[in-house]
Amino acid sequence: xxxxxxxxxxxxxxxxxxxxxxxxxxxxxxxxxxxxxxxxxxxxxxxxxxxxxxxxxxxxxxxxxxxxxxxxxxxxxxxxxxxxxxxxxxxxxxxxxxxxxxxxxxxxxxxxxxxxxxxxxxxxxxxxxxxxxxxxxxxxxxxxxxxxxxxxxxxxxxxxxxxxxxxxxxxxxxxxxxxxxxxxxxxxxxxxxxxxxxxxxxxxxxxxxxxxxxxxxxxxxxxxxxxxxxxxxxxxxxxxxxxxxxxxxxxxxxxxxxxxxxxxxxxxxxxxx
Numbered sequence: 224x225x226x227x228x229x230x231x232x233x234x235x236x237x238x239x240x241x242x243x244x245x246x247x248x249x250x251x252x253x254x255x256x257x258x259x260x261x262x263x264x265x266x267x268x269x270x271x272x273x274x275x276x277x278x279x280x281x282x283x284x285x286x287x288x289x290x291x292x293x294x295x296x297x298x299x300x301x302x303x304x305x306x307x308x309x310x311x312x313x314x315x316x317x318x319x320x321x322x323x324x325x326x327x328x329x330x331x332x333x334x335x336x337x338x339x340x341x342x343x344x345x346x347x348x349x350x351x352x353x354x355x356x357x358x359x360x361x362x363x364x365x366x367x368x369x370x371x372x373x374x375x376x377x378x379x380x381x382x383x384x385x386x387x388x389x390x391x392x393x394x395x396x397x398x399x400x401x402x403x404x405x406x407x408x409x410x411x412x413x414x415x416x417x418x419x420x421x422x423x424x425x426x427x428x429x430x431x432x433x434x435x436x437x438x439x440x441x442x443x444x445x446x447x448x449x450x451x452x453x454x455x456x457x458x459x460x461x462x463x464x465x466x467x468x469x470x471x472x473x474x475x476x477x478x479x480x481x482x483x484x485x486x487x488x489x490x491x492x493x494x495x496x
Contacts, residue, residue: 225253225254226242227239227241227261228242229261229265231268231271234418234422234423235268235273236272236273236274236419237264237268237274237275238411238415239258239275239277240277240278240279241258241279243279244282246285247285248278248279248280249284249285249289250287250288250308251287252291255287255304256307258308259310259311262314263314265318270426272418272421273320273321273422274320274321274322274418275323275414275415275418276315276323276324276325276337277327277410277414278327278334281327281328282328282334283324283326283328283334283337283350284333285329285330286335287332287333308333308365311365312336312366313366315341316340316370317437319433319434320429320433321343321433322340322342323342323345324343324344324414325411325414325415326350326401327347327410327411328350329389330351330353331389332355333367336354336364336367338400339367339370339371339374342433343402343417344401345403345410345414346392346395346396346401346403347392347407347408347409347410348392348407349407350392350410351392352389353387353389353390354367354371354383355387356384357387358387362384371383371384371400374398374400375398375399392404425458425461425463427457427458427461428458428463431457435454
């Protein structure tokens with residue numbers, strides 16, 4: 224009933240889909256609660272390798288459901304709105320596995336905040352991204368402003384947040400808001416292909432890669448270097464690395480020669496006393 228679907232496939236890749244087409248995948252209170260619960264399911268899932276966030280139909284997420292939220296105008300309501308989804312996206316960001324936004328259609332307002340809470344984004348060529356909050360006299364409330372700043376830098380983030388301008392896929396790529404632009408209708412399939420590739424790698428290495436990069440965001444550079452150094456020895460001393468190294472070193476080697484055998488009864492150079 225909430226319009227939030229959560230599934231995990233045979234590759235241990237989870238999909239969180241917002242599917243509320245009647246309101247362009249806008250989130251009401253129930254949908255926000257279910258979104259947070261889906262993140263909790265991802266946290267609890269055994270052997271999860273990656274998570275994709277996407278929208279049903281032709282929209283990613285259009286933000287909060289204003290037809291519902293207009294009836295909750297107080298400061299207390301605003302705090303509830305900021306806290307409920309802000310906490311959910313903080314948990315999404317801190318998942319130990321890589322997360323991918325499959326932007327299949329317009330991502331506006333809170334929907335744009337969801338995209339930057341994911342580690343990577345793939346956008347369809349007929350989609351767009353807009354931090355349109357100031358059009359309603361508000362700003363980002365779910366952590367999207369801080370994440371946008373990290374993605375595109377101060378000047379670009381301030382322009383996008385204050386103008387409320389909607390950016391095309393190609394501009395989003397230029398600004399480094401997204402990793403890749405794909406043809407219309409292929410955002411989810413491209414995200415699924417990337418997630419399956421990630422899922423095929425050793426999970427310890429994948430999670431370590433995310434930890435060291437996130438650590439560099441949260442801590443001074445020197446600390447991040449040390450954290451990366453500390454992660455490496457455990458991965459080096461693993462059966463997977465040894466086997467991968469063996470395959471690499473064996474690549475291109477000629478096959479071993481068969482042992483030498485003689486076919487004649489007696490060599491012609493042997494003495495015949």
